[in-house]
Each structure stands twice: as C-alpha cells, then as structure tokens.
Amino acid sequence: MDQKTILKKLKLSIQLMELHDENAFKIRSYQSALNSLDRMDQDLTSLSNTELAAIQGVGKGIIDVIDQLKESGTHTLLEELLEKTPTGILEVLEVKGLGPKKVKTLWLDLGITSAHELMEACQSGEVAKLKGFGEKTQSTIIQNLEFKASNQGKWLYADAEEITEPLLESLTALLKPAEQITIVGEYARKMEIIDTLEIVVGSENIDSSISDFEKLDSIDWEKALSGPFTLRGKLVEQDLSIAIYFTSNSEFLKKKLLLTASKTHLQLGVSDTKTMSEAIQESDAKDEKAFFEQLGIQYIPAELREGLDEIALARENAIPKLLEDKDLKGILHNHSTYSDGKHSLREMAEHCKALGYDYLGISDHSRTAFYAGGLEIERVKKQHQEIDELNKELAPFKIFKGIESDILPDGSLDYPEEVLASFDFIVSSIHSVLNMDIDRATSRLITAIKNPYTTILGHPTGRLLLRRAGYPINHQAIIEACAENNVAIEINANPWRLDLDWRWIRFAMEKGVKLSINPDAHEMDGYLDMKYGVLVGRKGGLTPEMTLNTMSANELAEFFAKRKKEITQK
Incomplete structure (x- = not known):
C-alpha cells in the first residue's frame, strides 16, 4: 500500500469517527498525525516504527494503525466504523461542502444513505427544512451533486x-x-x-x-x-x-x-x-x-x-512557434513553510536552482488566509531578510519577493500599502466567498486588477477540475482590464486548476497580456507540474514572447522595478 492510499484511509477514519461521535481527543490525535504525515518529505512506507515515532503527533496507536494498513490495506477501528456505516454514506461524505456532522444529520433525520437519496431529498425541499441547512445550502448541494455526476468516469x-x-x-x-x-x-x-x-x-x-x-x-x-x-x-x-x-x-x-x-x-x-x-x-x-x-x-x-x-x-503560415518547457527561465507563485508549504524557503530555492531554473518567485499566502498560515506583517519582514541572505549565497540564482495576496470581498488586496510596496511582485487571487454571480465576481477581480500593486492575476476562476466549478467571470472584460493595467494572467499549472483556461489564451495575447506559467507549488515536487501549464499554453497557442517567465532574471527584475517605479510616480 502506497503513502497516498494510507493517508486517504486515515482521513476516512477521521471522517467516520466524527460521524459516529467517537472520542474527540482520539479524533484530534488522528488529525494531528495525518497533518504531520502529509507534510513530511519522506515516504512513510519506507520508515521504520522508530522513525515514525519521532514524527510529531505520531504515537504508538497511530503506528499500529499504519502497520495494519501496510499489511492488509485496512485497520481494526476502520473496519468497526465501516461495519456500522451504510455503504452509501461514504458516497455522501464525498459531496463537497458536507462534513461528517451534516451527513449525520441527513442520515438520522431524513434516512439518507446515498447520493441518489440526497438528491431526491433536495429536490423535494426536505433538506432545506433541516436545522443548519436552509435553501442556500440545499441549492449548493444540488449543484455539487450535478457537477459530480456529470464528471463521473472522467x-x-x-x-x-x-x-x-x-x-x-x-x-x-x-x-x-x-x-x-x-x-x-x-x-x-x-x-x-x-x-x-x-x-x-x-x-x-x-x-x-x-x-x-x-x-x-x-x-x-x-x-x-x-x-x-x-x-x-x-x-x-x-x-x-x-x-x-x-x-x-x-x-x-x-x-x-x-x-x-x-x-x-x-x-x-x-x-x-x-x-x-x-x-x-x-x-x-x-x-x-x-x-x-x-x-x-x-x-x-x-x-x-x-x-x-x-x-x-x-x-497563411501564421501558426507561431509554441512555448516549450526549455523556454522557461524561472518559476513564480510557490509556497514554503512560511505559510502552508511542505518545504522551507531554502529547500524550495535550492531545488528550483538544481532543476536548472534561474530564479524562484516565492509567494506565500497573505495574512487573511489564516487557514493556510498566511503571513502576518512581522513574518513578511522575516522572510524578506532570509531572501536577502539566500540571494547572496545562491547568486546568480535569484529569489524574488512575492506574496499571494487574497483578493478581499470588496476587491481590495490584503495588507496596507506600505507592506504591498515591499514585494517585488504580487499574485492576486480569490480564495474565499466563492459563491458569486458573474457580475460580482467580475467586478471583484477588476477592482483587484486596477490595484497598482497587482502584478499577476492568479487562477482567475478558482476552479478545481472535476471537483468544483469555478465562479463565473466575464473573461473578455477581465482580460481587457489586465491589458489596460499591465497585469499578467496566470496559467496555474496545477493539474486540478489549469486556469486561465486555454480557450482564452489567444484573446489575451491579442490584447497584449502576458501569461505566467505557475505551478502554485506547495512542495518541491510541485515544480514538476510546470509541464502541464506548458501543455495548456500550447493548446491556446501561447508563444515564448508572450510568456512572462521566459524572461531572464535580469529582465524580470527590470520589469518588476519599472512597475514599482510607475506606482510611486502616480
């Protein structure tokens, strides 16, 4: 059994413990162990029990569970929990937006034990009547069930x-x-x-x-x-x-x-x-x-x-030379242990350099993203000091000081202006309040694009392919706003995102908007996703000339400096 499957089994165990109101302390201990195991560098299947015991949150009980999973693919507690759980409940637990507590309410109050029964209860209006649900939650469940069904087998x-x-x-x-x-x-x-x-x-x-x-x-x-x-x-x-x-x-x-x-x-x-x-x-x-x-x-x-x-x-012999992996000189939009990344800033930088890139853009989460360890202002200053030290040590390789700033509900960016001004570049992204109509989402993004500190618009629709439909946006208006404000648009190379969608790349290039291939890497292996960003870029006809990170480190530094100078002159 591989590490990914073991972690999935542990997660399922936690969900079922919550569903059946197991001891809260036990649930927390499992969650703590899962968090530590998920963030570590090594493959847990290769670790001895002594090595596992040295990991924070991994005690004797969890080690015994891991041993059982390695040997048989299951463990005693999980089997006990599954035995008293209707099979269809596992399907309901997979519905986005439904945690174990809500699933338990649906099960005990309405007798729902399958996704099919859940859809019927929603369509009849029974779910909206439950305490803690309502019409809005019911509507969201229907949308998520329909989205899940339409992507079955894909x-x-x-x-x-x-x-x-x-x-x-x-x-x-x-x-x-x-x-x-x-x-x-x-x-x-x-x-x-x-x-x-x-x-x-x-x-x-x-x-x-x-x-x-x-x-x-x-x-x-x-x-x-x-x-x-x-x-x-x-x-x-x-x-x-x-x-x-x-x-x-x-x-x-x-x-x-x-x-x-x-x-x-x-x-x-x-x-x-x-x-x-x-x-x-x-x-x-x-x-x-x-x-x-x-x-x-x-x-x-x-x-x-x-x-x-x-x-x-x-x-017309007008198909251009398309972008290739070898054209990319650096990697922007990456996370370290300063926020929710798996590897340290040094590890992310050294690995990026070892892969043959000339620069790394580090852009951890901003402070509003507290759920992802977003950086308070003091942490920003500390990271910038470390970047300065690493840049001296790793030269000519360069680390650019960036942040993935949350776009707040009103379209403003996280942090006061003096903090925003301290970064070389800013990736502006939406991470919260995703339930928007097209007018609100478009207005929110355009407000952020007009902010002079926005350098790159991150994953424009917030979609997670096969998991979550993105919020609707007016792509044409967004791209035109980026053209007017000299803002690049990200092609998020994470295979779950691939956002900006390739169907809009040609229009962006026609408007003079540069695209930035970014892996949104939260660990060193995340850099490998760059190839999927290139594939998406090529489908949209992307050329090296219209790709932001085909610039050399010096060219990009000049680009960032010029933008910052323009801000101060306004």
Whole structure:
C-alpha cells in the first residue's frame, strides 16, 4: 500500500469517527498525525516504527494503525466504523461542502444513505427544512451533486497520463512485427479532461490482433458497445473508458488523423470544395508532415486541432512557434513553510536552482488566509531578510519577493500599502466567498486588477477540475482590464486548476497580456507540474514572447522595478 492510499484511509477514519461521535481527543490525535504525515518529505512506507515515532503527533496507536494498513490495506477501528456505516454514506461524505456532522444529520433525520437519496431529498425541499441547512445550502448541494455526476468516469490529463504511458507500453508488447499503435483523441490533443482513452492499432491481420487484445485481463471489454473493428471497455483497476480501433496499415495514418482531430476541426474547409475530413480520406501521404505538405499548408500540431482558426492560420503560415518547457527561465507563485508549504524557503530555492531554473518567485499566502498560515506583517519582514541572505549565497540564482495576496470581498488586496510596496511582485487571487454571480465576481477581480500593486492575476476562476466549478467571470472584460493595467494572467499549472483556461489564451495575447506559467507549488515536487501549464499554453497557442517567465532574471527584475517605479510616480 502506497503513502497516498494510507493517508486517504486515515482521513476516512477521521471522517467516520466524527460521524459516529467517537472520542474527540482520539479524533484530534488522528488529525494531528495525518497533518504531520502529509507534510513530511519522506515516504512513510519506507520508515521504520522508530522513525515514525519521532514524527510529531505520531504515537504508538497511530503506528499500529499504519502497520495494519501496510499489511492488509485496512485497520481494526476502520473496519468497526465501516461495519456500522451504510455503504452509501461514504458516497455522501464525498459531496463537497458536507462534513461528517451534516451527513449525520441527513442520515438520522431524513434516512439518507446515498447520493441518489440526497438528491431526491433536495429536490423535494426536505433538506432545506433541516436545522443548519436552509435553501442556500440545499441549492449548493444540488449543484455539487450535478457537477459530480456529470464528471463521473472522467480523468484529469495528469492522472490519465500516469495510466496511459505504462498501458501503451504493455499494449505495444502485444504487437506482432509490422503492426503499429498510437494514441489519438482527447489525450493526443492534450485536453485537460479525458473522457475516453482512444488508441489506433494498424495491422495486416485485424482479426488476429483483436483476438490478442481481447485476452487482456487489465481491461473489462464491453461487447455490446464494441464493433467489428473496435473494442470498447474500461480499465479494471480504474474507472477510465478505453476504445481501441483496428485498421489496416495502409489506412493507419488516415485513421490517426481522423481520430486525433476534434469533429469541428474535421468539418473545417481546407479549400473551397473540400473539408479537412474529405482531404484526409483522399490522401495517400505516408506521414503527418507529408499530409500537410500535400495540402499546401503549415503543419498543425495535434493540440491545436480543435476547430478554431488553426487551418486559416496554417494557410497563411501564421501558426507561431509554441512555448516549450526549455523556454522557461524561472518559476513564480510557490509556497514554503512560511505559510502552508511542505518545504522551507531554502529547500524550495535550492531545488528550483538544481532543476536548472534561474530564479524562484516565492509567494506565500497573505495574512487573511489564516487557514493556510498566511503571513502576518512581522513574518513578511522575516522572510524578506532570509531572501536577502539566500540571494547572496545562491547568486546568480535569484529569489524574488512575492506574496499571494487574497483578493478581499470588496476587491481590495490584503495588507496596507506600505507592506504591498515591499514585494517585488504580487499574485492576486480569490480564495474565499466563492459563491458569486458573474457580475460580482467580475467586478471583484477588476477592482483587484486596477490595484497598482497587482502584478499577476492568479487562477482567475478558482476552479478545481472535476471537483468544483469555478465562479463565473466575464473573461473578455477581465482580460481587457489586465491589458489596460499591465497585469499578467496566470496559467496555474496545477493539474486540478489549469486556469486561465486555454480557450482564452489567444484573446489575451491579442490584447497584449502576458501569461505566467505557475505551478502554485506547495512542495518541491510541485515544480514538476510546470509541464502541464506548458501543455495548456500550447493548446491556446501561447508563444515564448508572450510568456512572462521566459524572461531572464535580469529582465524580470527590470520589469518588476519599472512597475514599482510607475506606482510611486502616480
């Protein structure tokens, strides 16, 4: 059992203890242990009991639980709690906004033991009548249940990637000589959400190939959904749909092109009389490069084949050089142990430097984010002193002094003006009061954008993909406000966010707004998410020139200094 699963089991244990009114001291001890284990650097599965005992909050009882989890995947208390918990309650506990106490009320007062029953009770108005709920809470529960249902079986690109790469290796091992295989569909286009993993296999003996793939025990094939040349099913260990299309080697490229592109892309005209789909069907090209040469247009990268204006651009040879990982010179928007990060400022800086970057922007939470250890003013001063010392030691590597300032409900930034002025840059983000309509959310963001101290607008919609819909905003108005106030917009590279959405990147560039690829890293491994920000940037057509952190350390320092000088001159 891996560390992630152990921590999930501990969290479930805490939820069930709260649900069943277990001893409060015991619940706190479990929570304290979970907090410490979640923040530590090492993998707890590799630690001895003596090493575990040295961790704050981890006592003999918790160590015994961890031993049981390692050995059997469960532990005695958890089994006792599960035994007296209706199975469907676990599903209700997953509904966003419902803690164990509210779930218990729903269970005992209304007899709700499943998400389906919860939806029915909400739709009939029964939930709103309960003490501590009301119409607003009931409406929010309905929205969250609908959001959850609509995303059932869907995967983040980053999570699908962990499955897809080893799966493709195992499938490739099944191929006979002269057979070929490739990923197509949403995954090939680097979509942020993957609904179905699609694969094309080229073979001269299709029946034999299908027979080989049908024997795979890692996939639960759904015969009713399959066809003579298509196998459909789900991965046995993951709720991820898969479709494998079989074709002859001579048709392999056509099938790849047809199934990689979106339906809208295929309907676009490549000439006055021919759509992209028709051009593919008629082509005798041997590879993708040759296909686009036959059309007499510029090669269109797979991630751009979404049916926007990519063909018109390709006709004019106007598809720009897209951003690549190697173009990025530094990493902005990161957290350390000063707020809710897992690693110290020194560790974050040294690791960033070791990865080959030239600078780090540290931007811990501001004081209003008390739940995330937001920095009081004295802590800001202390951090700035440490940054000055580390900059001397690590030069020419540079740490920029930043903060992720909460955008308060009225649109103002956290901290008084003299504190805001002490930072090199400020990432302004909304973290609280998320239940806003489009007018309120847009007004709140624009007020923050107009604040002269805002350098970067952080994760504009606050969305968490597959978990929480973002608050609605007028993207056009937000981007235009950023253009007027020389504010960059973040592409938050955390796979759960990927916000700004790639569909608005082109508009931002047209308005002259720079984008900043930020991992929002809360630990050193968080830097690895930068690649997902690059993928999103590329889907939106982002170029190195329009990316803030392709600047060198000196260029960025000048950029920050110029903005601060403009503030003082106003």
